[in-house]
Amino acid sequence: MENSYRCPACQSQHSVAADRMFDGRLIFRCSRCKVCAIVPQQPSADEAYLDFLDKYESGGAASADDLRLLMEQEKIVRPKKEIDAFLKSAKAEGDPLLEGIMRSEQDFIVDLRTMEEPPPEYGSPVEGLPVDPAISQVLAGKGIEKLYKFQEDAVKKILQGRDVVVTAPTASGKTEAFCIPVLEKIGEVILRDGPLRKDKGVIRAIFVYPTKALSRDQLPKIRELAEPLGVRAAVLDGDTPDAERSRFLEHLPDILVTNFDVLHYHMMHRTTFSRSLHTARFLIVDEAHVYTGVFGANVHHIIKRLERLAGTMQIVAASATLPNAGEFCRVLFGRKMEVVQGRGRRGRIHLAIIFPSLRSRRSLTMDLVKASAEEKHRTIAFSGSHLGAELTAFYAARQGVSIRVHRAGLTAKARAEVEAMFKSGQLSAISATPTLELGLDIGDVDAIVSNIVPVNRLVQRIGRAARRGQQGYAFLALGNDPISQYYKSHPDDYLSDQEHAYTDPENPFVMEYQVLAMACDRAISMVESKPVWDTLQKLISKGMITSANNRFSADLRRAREYLKEYSIRGIGSRVDIKLAGKIVGDRSLPQALEELHSNAVYFLAGRRYRVKELHFEKNRQPFAELEVLPGDYPYYTKALTDEWPSIIEVYERKKVFGIEVAYCSLKIDKKVLGYANIEIGQEVAQGKKVLFEKPLEFEFMTKGFVFRAPHPLGESSKADDEEYVQMSGFHASEHVVIEGSAMITGGASQDLGGISLGSSGLIFVYDGSVGGNGASKALYDRLDRAFGRALSILSECPCRSESGCPRCTYSYRCGNNNEYLHKPAAIEVMRRIAGGEATEIGEEIAGERALV
Template identity: 30%
Template sequence: MTSRVSEYIDALLAAPGLGGQVAHHRVLQGGAARYADPARPLPKALRAVLAARGIERLYSHQAEALNLARSGRDVVVATPTASGKTLTYNLPVLEQCLADPGSRALYLFPLKALARDQLKGFQELTALLPPQALRTSGGLPPAAAIYDGDTTPHFRRKIRDNPPNVLLTNPDMLHLSLLPNHEKWAEVFANLTHVVVDEVHTYRGVMGSHMAMVFRRLLRICRAWGANPVFLFCSATVGNPAQLCQRLTGRDVTDVTRTGAGTSSRHMVFLNPLEGEARAVIQLLRSALARNLRTIVYARSRKLTELLSLWVQEQSGSYRERISAYRAGFLPEERRGIEQRMASGELLAVISTSALELGIDIGGLDLCILAGYPGSVMATLQRGGRVGRAGQESAVVLVAGEDALDQHFMRHPDDFFSRPPEDAVLNPFNPAILDRHLECAAAEMELRPGEPFLQEQPMQQAVHSMLALGRLFEVVRERSGGDGSPETIVTGIVGRRKRPHRNVDLRGAGRSMHIQDRDTNKEIGTVDQHRACKETHPGAVYLHRGAPWLVDDLDLDAGVVTAHRQSVGWYTRVRGSKTTEILEVEQETVICGTRVHLGRLRVTEEITGYEKRSVRGGRMLGLVPLDLPPMVFETEGIWFLIPDELRRDCEDEYLHFMGGIHALEHAAIGILPLLVLTDRNDLGGISTPMHPQVGGSAVFIYDGLPGGAGLSRQAFAKAEELLRSTHQTIAGCECELGCPSCVHSPKCGSGNRPMDKAAALFLSARLLDRPAPPPAPRIAAQPKEETMPVVDPKRFGVLDIETRRSAQEVGGWNRAKLMGVSIAVLYDSAEDRFFDYEEHQIGELVQHLQTLDLTIGFNILKFDYSVLTGLSDFPFHTLPTLDLLVHVHNRLGYRVKLDNLAQATLSAAKSADGLQALQWWKEGRLDLITEYCRQDVAVTRDLYLHGREHRHVFFTNKAKQTVRLPVEW
């Protein structure tokens, strides 16, 4: 009997319109399951649980993973969706809990919905445990609980006070709550036997860099509590699962990649629409709804998701209430409701971004429609794996967009099916991320020189740099040296702040911006800071659940976007410009007729305005200027040199050279995801006819987020393949003048101008045919920014004043000029003596100050100079001044008293305080005030001299530790 899915595919192939647009159709035949027994039989209780679930034997990959986990080895299972990966970690964890009810496991999921699914699954398993297996635990099955942002404060306390055997959470809660408060979670960390990391393939790129540090911090805390847990990873079918997990943790990980699960047959259809992907998707979805097929539509962007949802609201008729959009920007309660309605069957179709790519349980689906190639073989398999999970026949329809990759596979479908899944890449020591996590680690627990956490070379280099910059500080103590003299030894390293964690966004592009309704102040959704200037600038059209919102204001400092609901017939796209500096050249190579370099870049991107384009047809309606701060970041990139003779040859052929290299840049970025697991939106590019550092023309391609994600490094290793694929893409496109399938980019800041496809084809062909260039002089990298050398003044003075009246008496510190002067003491280094000035002698003091190369004080800028302005018209702020308090505050981020610094650095202390000096003034004891003021000046002078000689001073922090503070004065 023909299934509904087969009927749907037959109707599609026979359709007068869409049928002729099908570029390829094949049926992937299902396969039989392969089973195996673990090396050691499972306990009877767990065998009973599996039998109750109808599982007689384990799949071969489940048995292999169980063997590895039992032996204490870290393991990653990378098999297709619906292959039973959950059992690969639940079985060893349950076995451990039955053997030792005091053991604990930590489960990490990238989405809250996944944690809820897994909690339900875990509890269903434990409910099947026979009573006799629970004798050692008092008759209670192993407990599990979710600890995330939705957990109420009451239940958070209960979970902390009585932690379950299995704690399910997410990376953000691990980073923000568990690790900073590890003392409160001592029972978990001291007894932690397993760490489960689901959907580990999502931890790549910038988030992967963050997670590499989070996992290292987790292992550090575990070591401190005496635990060494086994890591159990689950992943989609990436090309390098073991390498990915090794980079994330710094530990050896064994992979299990050959699935034993059976599969059902699946139709794969590649459709190349004539009238745009959105129209074709709507036709396919309408037909699926008519056949009652449970369908998921994946759109590549939030905007397309919302545009498709808009069609649903306007034209889907009776199906309107059975279709919904789904994306990450929705509020948690919105997403949860959609998931529940989909799982129950109330919803027949859902239109989603990648947010539903992961293994959230939304029931058994029949059809997956991909609105555009997802950007990788891995993502295509992962999204397609959401259908047919119940063992029924299923179908995946890939509707091509205009992008180069989409069109490549429409022309070469066999290339898709022959390609292995791509490697997942990340930079575990991204410098833009590493420093912030070191601050977090130092706040969690004092860093110790030589501890395992700091053994990797990049960690040591980062700590050294942060100590020099005053972002980390050495804790010191004195001991007797071999000759009996005191010597200072470093006992640890601490940070500036007690809780730096909230300033670290694991999603990597800055903090989240909250989008609010202008009229009600109700939150509409969120957007990360890196995308905010491009997607929620003033005037932008922001789509949420099919409804258009017009952005009124973007407040980057406050982290708030304000918008109001308004129906408009246009969408917006930003325009801008970019420049780049080469900071460091790491590698270079010769490919074909040119040189390619890999290095560190500084990119400056300016958003100068935005286009208003009609929703119907994309016609330009206007260009509106914007005034936004430039985005400046350092990253990794590669660049191809374009020899000057090729420029001349190009111009001799009357081709537009700048348009040619611009087209080459676009085509290379568009085709690069064929070679590297990324999306073109993760990449940036700049083409320049004259770059001063290379002395000629160059095409730059770089990682689009601060610090780099490792994408450019992988691209550098495949530079020749990239150049050849770029040429083939341009040459193979049937357009005459250039189009989105070859050289146009949907995110070009200059509106794809200038653009010359013929010039790009000419240049790429010549580069491939040209002989290798001769050796070239080394590129002059941009010099690193160095701090200005500290010049010791020949004659300096140290000033301190005592007042006649208190701040309370004059009406506040802002009226300091009314406080008067009882005595002002100035130490002059040229005379090596103190000078005393009473209030009637302030004119003489001013003359003395003007003879100095530098005036030094402690809070001199805000206090001493303010008091003196009430007695003199002289502009004291024009004097060369060093305020030690300001310098220390800038280093630490908070104020430290002079007495604290003096005692820790000089073993000296103040003899009195300001209140005592005021009382002496009332008693007429100017002699005592002068003596006290002179001592303050002497202490300030000696503190300055110590810092000048040793380049550091000491202070005592709130933990009563003596900390070394680097200074430059």
């Protein structure tokens, strides 16, 4: 804070200054006599200074020697004796990395614990496995005398023909768990069917990975087991060169390694390759937890289409640990899956959970990465978004850390270069999105710095570290957000909140594209048409499909043109990103409008660009032109939006406490009104606003739920200021219900949007993807817990600002620049909900101002 004041103790002029905390409070302290005090936020610095004077006169101020005690009492930092106890319990006294981090004067150490898992339980010797002796010999050649118990259980169930999902951390042996029985069964098929088309070969199993990089990373491991048995495995994907593709088709492998994008494309184009899929008897889906939301909905239908060509296949999935693995895989694959759980093997890891009291999460992350790098620990810093990963690398590089970005949206070549540099030791750190949660081999990792994610995903990330048995470190950097504030006070809840994966195969837009692709694969019979009858009628009305002789056939030219731009990883139109006339990336709508509007600052591979112009006209492929920004440009941007919901159809209703809640299909009319400039280094949720002369407009269909919150000031209040308080209380309630629910739903808040309709009390929470992604349903199913947690977050946050702060009522996704928020009213709303006050949604929703 720039203001400086006279000290009431030593009378020095301009010696007192104030530091603002993220919860809105201020610490006043004198640079000379060191008198200090913590005061609530006030509308102006002068008013806060008067509070400081009052504290001094009443004996509430402290001396510099007491500042640490004052900060301990206010739970800004942990008492030293508790830090000593943490380090002693973890046997980490004297550890240079932990000593420096744990004794920071800027953070509250929530927890420190040592993770020392016992090794997985062993099963029978490999010679006792019910498999061909040749397989046992291959395992013995790899030095494997016994399988782990979970591997043996998986092998036996798969050999019995069951559909199985194996859940275990990264590098725990999942590949052997599904490769061994599948190789045995391929041998049985070869013996039974004979050398079908021996000269050409036959695809007998399809191994699917979510990325091309992971397919190529895993191929050597598959071949190591398969080739000694005379079983061929090969990759075919979008990066396969033409010459290699021709050799592949001339002599098909027994095991095809690919991705769902390739299967989708070739089936709907009826290629030579697609016709070779009909002999496949086994489908192996690794990293199944990746197929959530819209991506998972598409995968569900692609598997159904694949089985139209190949017949019913045995499905084996492998996944990171999920508490709802059986339920999720039943939805994803459309059948019951038996779950086999395993655990990984790694060295001793110290896990520290840290809350940044006097700074931003990003500042904390920077110090963690820098401190780790200075101690020569090879580090991965995980962020939850493209922007977060880019900013982490941007700031860390400024501090001299050798770091690069690894995220989706970069070219495969750029990501491979980062992986190779890290593996060879040329980089000391990587700033990554969840792309590196997958099983890519990037060499030794000593330390993990993670944003807040469900604990089972944190364990998955930690599985990256200490694989050689060395001492490892994991740091969970909590943030300046409602859920972090909650976990600061309730760390045990964090350790029990696990991710619940979700997807929605009934997404009507996914179904429309996938049923059309299904008709391109092969005409749809009358029997097959029954489950997709309504979708077929829509496609017939659009002229995409015709009906004749009890069969539904696609107009292939029109259908393939319609499907040409469709991505199974998203829905709807995209905005191309161009730099110097070349396409360097793209983003899907509606998110693209918020990131690529004119004058938006866009991060790409660690550099910042400005959107020179967004071309967004009808009947034309939209694109954004980028221009390079100078390195000292002081801002990045956040869009200002306005949204209006319309209920199309109600699917179901229920009561949560006394609140009526309806899950429904929605139409969202979205406008981007302008943007706010956020100053680099000032990690706040508000900024200086710039409004467009003509807003950008877009409408889309999705799914979500609606409820009417109780009025905090009573039904009869009509005064304008009371109406403002109500409106702002509902807006704050909408924020905290979404932001505070993240771990209850497994991080689904990232995929959600919210709207509160003025003073009506109507609050909408919806899927941020066109057509829906299942996130709002995950929250709808657990809304009672979300309401309870929202009340705890609001009540326990120590901020005294009427509007609240980033740790309770603010949302970093707020389209209103976090204005129109009222924390006391939101507390009353949530108390009335928890107290069982009854409300009904009603019919009248027009005429209110929406807050998002």
